Amino acid sequence: MQSKPKSFFDASWITPALGFSSLLIVVLTFVFTFTAQPDVQQGFLTRILPLHVPASWLAYLSFGMTAVYGLAYLITRRNHFDRLSASSAEIGVVFIVLSLFTGALWGRPTWGTYWQWDARMTTTLLMFMVYVGMLMVRGIIDDPARRARVSAVIGVVASVGVPINYMSVYWWNTLHQTPSLSVAAKHSSLANPGILIAFLLSLLGFTVLYIYLLRLRGQIALRVSDLESEEIEMQLGSMKVAQ
Amino acid sequence: MNPAEIAAAHKWDIFVYWSYGAAVLLLGGYAFYLIRLMRQLKKDTP
Numbered sequence: 304m305q306s307k308p309k310s311f312f313d314a315s316w317i318t319p320a321l322g323f324s325s326l327l328i329v330v331l332t333f334v335f336t337f338t339a340q341p342d343v344q345q346g347f348l349t350r351i352l353p354l355h356v357p358a359s360w361l362a363y364l365s366f367g368m369t370a371v372y373g374l375a376y377l378i379t380r381r382n383h384f385d386r387l388s389a390s391s392a393e394i395g396v397v398f399i400v401l402s403l404f405t406g407a408l409w410g411r412p413t414w415g416t417y418w419q420w421d422a423r424m425t426t427t428l429l430m431f432m433v434y435v436g437m438l439m440v441r442g443i444i445d446d447p448a449r450r451a452r453v454s455a456v457i458g459v460v461a462s463v464g465v466p467i468n469y470m471s472v473y474w475w476n477t478l479h480q481t482p483s484l485s486v487a488a489k490h491s492s493l494a495n496p497g498i499l500i501a502f503l504l505s506l507l508g509f510t511v512l513y514i515y516l517l518r519l520r521g522q523i524a525l526r527v528s529d530l531e532s533e534e535i536e537m538q539l540g541s542m543k544v545a546q
Numbered sequence: 547m548n549p550a551e552i553a554a555a556h557k558w559d560i561f562v563y564w565s566y567g568a569a570v571l572l573l574g575g576y577a578f579y580l581i582r583l584m585r586q587l588k589k590d591t592p
Contacts, residue, residue, distance in 0.1 A: 333566065347559045394576075397572060400572060401572050405565040409561070412558035515577075526584075527587070530591060
């Protein structure tokens, strides 16, 4: 049998290349962050910005892509999109945990508290819980087709949390500031050139890391799905023999 | 500013290192877990 020709995106070297690129950019981010001058008001704590903000944005991207792939699955019923949707949700959970943790550490010295039930923080926690719930639901449904359908619907519906979370600082009176890019230049930590470069590098590095993790997680999901299909076939085979 | 005030102003700076440490552990740990899982699956499904 003639093997199917591989496309550029299937090339085996791309995944490790993405991994090394993200690692290199993240190391560069660390160099710029830890050599940046301290802020007049926040001192060295301003160095948390190049980590906290890109982690939050990548969580948005991951959950947004979860919905896009989920919708693509519901339209085409191709398992490929289901695997990508679930993988993106899992990566989003990792980024949102990082965002919550770094946010709490930044909040204690600047606001005087690790946590406040304000709109931004509460909606972030809710998003985390919803996507963990989605992954748990995937774990309890055995039928692959039903699991993919339910997961895709949750992924699409849950994505409404992304714009609500982003706009929460405008819609409600929150302790959390408005987005860093909306803060007036003279008051923003991004006016510091070192922090700005670190922030842009971090954003790039995390995006490349997201693509790397998505490819890797998608490839793992494909192998697990092949194993699952083999197992189902074996079970059906043994049932026929028993009959 | 006396030394005590300067020390008080910097007492939270350790949180910067905690944040970056958490990022390395979380993202690095997740990537490491996926790489190991992939290797294991490649071994089990030739």
